Amino acid sequence: MTRSLPPKVSAAGFDRALAGWRAIVGESHVVTSAAGLASYLDPFAPGEREAFSASAALLPASVDEIRAVLRIANQFRIPLWTVSTGRNFAYGGAAPRLAGSVVLDLQRMNRIIEVNETLAYALVEPGVSYFDLYAHLREKGYKLWVDPPAAGWGSVVGNTLERGFGYTAYGDHAATQCGMEVVLANGDVLRTGMGGIEIGTAWQLYQPGFGPSFDAMFMQSNYGIVTKLGVWLMPAPPAYLLGEIQFRHEEDLETIVDILRPLRLDETIRNNAVIEGGLRRAAGLSARQQWYEGKGAMPESAVAAMLDKLNVGRWNLHFALYGTPELIDARYAIVQRAFARVPQAKLSAVRYKGDAQPTAGGDRNLAGIPAMSAFRMLDWRGGAGAHVDFAPVCPATGRDALRQYSMVKTRAAEYGFDYYGGFTAGVRHLHHIFAAIFDRDDANQVEQAGALLRSLMSDARAAGYGEYRAHLAYMDFAAAQYSFNDGALLRLSETIKDALDPNGILAPGKQGIWPAAWRDRRGYT
Secondary structure, three states, rough: OOOOOOOOOHHHHHHHHHHHHHHHOHHHHHHOHHHHHHHHOOOOOOOHHHHHOOEEEEEEHHHHHHHHHHHHHHOOOEEEEEEEOOOOOOOOOOOOOOOOOOOEEEOOOOOOEEEEEOEEEEEEEEEEEEEHHHHHHHHHOOOOOOOOOOEEEEEHHHHHHOOOOOOOOOEOOOOEEEEEEEEEOOEEEEEEEEHHHOOOOOOOOOOOOOOOHHHHHHOOOOEEEEEEEEEEEOOOOOOEEEEEEEEOOOOOHHHHHHHHHHHOOOOOOOOOOEEEEHHHHOOOOOOHHHHOOOOOOOOHHHHHHHHHHHOOOOOEEEEEEEOOOOHHHHHHHHHHHHHEEEEEEOOEEEEEEOOEEEEOOOOHHOOOOOHHHHHHHOOOOOEEEEEEEEEEEEOOHHHHHHHHHHHHHHHHHHHOOOOOOEEEOOOEEEEEEEEEEEEEHHHHHHHHHHHEEEHHHHHHHHHHEEEEEOOHHHHHHHOOOOHHHHHHHHHHHHHHHHHHHOOEEEEEOOOHHOOHHHHOOOOOO
């Protein structure tokens, strides 16, 4: 096997850099073997896994070690790709956008530095997962909830920086973040917001600080390495209700969204309610071959029979209500009245005391309990299950939701894929997540999944929709959709990139942002 080198770096230069890094982080925390680097390949790649391979991986344990690593990276012009735990599956995992980059893996930096129960926040390092933070809160008896995304093993820092979302009233992770510590490409260390005060008291309490605010600049960017992050936690409510409404008809989606929107706007429903497609629900309960073994997308007759047999709606709305029992009762009555006008809608709900836990199911996320239920869907197609996601933002109108759904479902069927997806309701927008599920050992399915994603992105661009997140292979295309004034937004991003990172060592190509040294790689995989 040919040795992988960082681009534009000689073998001798790379060896000197590796020797320097071993002296900093220790021999065992510099990964160069093929077996060790295999874990930094994208396990769900919609193409050749080696297309985004790393030349090495470094696992520092402190800010000082990161600063020392950066000095060597700048000296030899070696690009680094930072990951928190590397579990950003369906979007590239731990693999670098620029092949040959060295992965800077921060999983050893896993301290929960502080939890403040009175003011409801935590300060964590990148290696802390949602499972870790949840277990810590339970162990210490804090009456605080985390807000987990679909897969609880992911990093709190990593998910927040990617603008991930969860399902409680604190589901907008970017909005409930407060205060960062960041190492810039030149090794300078800064703290954002109130953290700029040498001995501060409000770093995790007030987001802006004094003067310009920079936290958002380090989200989905390659401008710095975030080493500490403040997150607001949800005070455990005295009681909560987990509700589900099943809808029988495909076209009900338009009405669902138009009923739900005012309930989110007036905060009757405060959490990120989920409008789950029927097949997505079914994939968590069964395998496709139980219902259909033919080629191509499942026909409507097979889908309808499956949903009836499993007692699953064509659409399934999951929501939560939090507060005192009296407040929950009042809000639940409003929800009941609002959705009563949808023919054949079936509503059910379970009430819990604030310290009680749901028994099972994905709705545990709505109660602040991390889970891994999202990965049940990998068995849907059989074989070595994998998926790649298409994630357009949708205005919170029924017309737009039905339009996006129809567009995605139709295009997916053309490539032989079922519509596995749904919508998560922000206040004024929806996150529309569609997963192309495939067997990664089937070369044709892998190829078709990649082709489908490219087609969907073209469709979205033509319809005026943009993605909020994209796989490594499609970051450049996703960035190009933001094309106002001949791409003025990307020009600004790259102007800032060149000023902060003149040697272009931090995550070249992330979110389509390329430093001058690597701008000729745009569009290449």
